[in-house]
Amino acid sequence: MAKTAKKEETIAEKLDSLYSLQLIDSEIDRIRTVRGELPLEVQDLEDEVQGLDTRIEKMQEEVKTLETEISDRKNANKDAEAAISKYKEQQNNVRNNREFESLSKEIEFQELEIKLNEKKSKEGKAKIANKKEVLDEALERRNFRAEDLKTKKAELDEIVAETQAQEEKLMKKSATALKKLDDRLSNAYTRLRSSAKNGLAVVRVDRDSCGGCFNKIPPQRQLDIQAKKKVIVCEHCGRILVPNPEEAE
Numbered sequence: 001m002a003k004t005a006k007k008e009e010t011i012a013e014k015l016d017s018l019y020s021l022q023l024i025d026s027e028i029d030r031i032r033t034v035r036g037e038l039p040l041e042v043q044d045l046e047d048e049v050q051g052l053d054t055r056i057e058k059m060q061e062e063v064k065t066l067e068t069e070i071s072d073r074k075n076a077n078k079d080a081e082a083a084i085s086k087y088k089e090q091q092n093n094v095r096n097n098r099e100f101e102s103l104s105k106e107i108e109f110q111e112l113e114i115k116l117n118e119k120k121s122k123e124g125k126a127k128i129a130n131k132k133e134v135l136d137e138a139l140e141r142r143n144f145r146a147e148d149l150k151t152k153k154a155e156l157d158e159i160v161a162e163t164q165a166q167e168e169k170l171m172k173k174s175a176t177a178l179k180k181l182d183d184r185l186s187n188a189y190t191r192l193r194s195s196a197k198n199g200l201a202v203v204r205v206d207r208d209s210c211g212g213c214f215n216k217i218p219p220q221r222q223l224d225i226q227a228k229k230k231v232i233v234c235e236h237c238g239r240i241l242v243p244n245p246e247e248a249e
């Protein structure tokens with residue numbers, strides 16, 4: 001019964017159905033493209049946050065190493081001071097000048113050590129202050145980006161859910177519309193759509209040209225297309241041509 005109904009459909013109606021189907025499928029293509037680009041933005045932010053985390057961790061390690069070094073030098077100075085006290089005491093009990101001089105040299109050496117440690121500690125503290133400044137900046141940036149990421153991710157999840165529902169609805173519509181076409185047309189449509197780069201199987205005439213490959217269409221052919229008495233395909237790309245209501249005279 002359905003078959004008879006199909007036979008009764010005029011070519012003009014068939015062309016209209018074809019073009020409606022094309023619009024549905026083009027919308028599906030558009031949704032997929034939009035959705036395909038969104039995760040990239042989120043991925044970029046994820047990479048940036050991860051990169052900042054690595055940098056922050058490294059800087060924190062460096063600060064820790066510097067702090068350990070300073071604390072080691074502080075301990076070394078305590079030892080040096082204790083040694084100096086000990087040598088000074090020993091100097092009170094020396095038997096000769098040579099022993100006294102030798103202890104003086106030891107004291108001098110320890111004092112130099114203390115000075116060196118103090119100098120190095122001061123340098124270390126300056127380095128820590130510098131690093132902490134950079135670290136604070138990185139932390140601030142990281143938190144800012146992480147916040148951004150959270151928002152974008154939520155947005156993406158929402159859009160994905162939304163567009164998926166929309167896409168499913170359109171796919172059902174597309175399948176129904178495709179089934180309504182006769183086999184010859186539905187096969188041609190499916191074949192054209194899969195072979196065309198932009199997924200366009202049915203195109204409108206656009207400024208006297210094929211809307212798919214943009215080649216000029218001879219005037220007589222354009223009149224035939226407008227008449228919608230038969231299915232006309234583009235001589236260059238093979239796409240099915242339908243008239244442009246805006247260009248009809």
Ligand SMILES: [Zn+2]
Pocket residue numbers: 210211212213214215234235236237238239
């Ligand atoms: Zn063409």
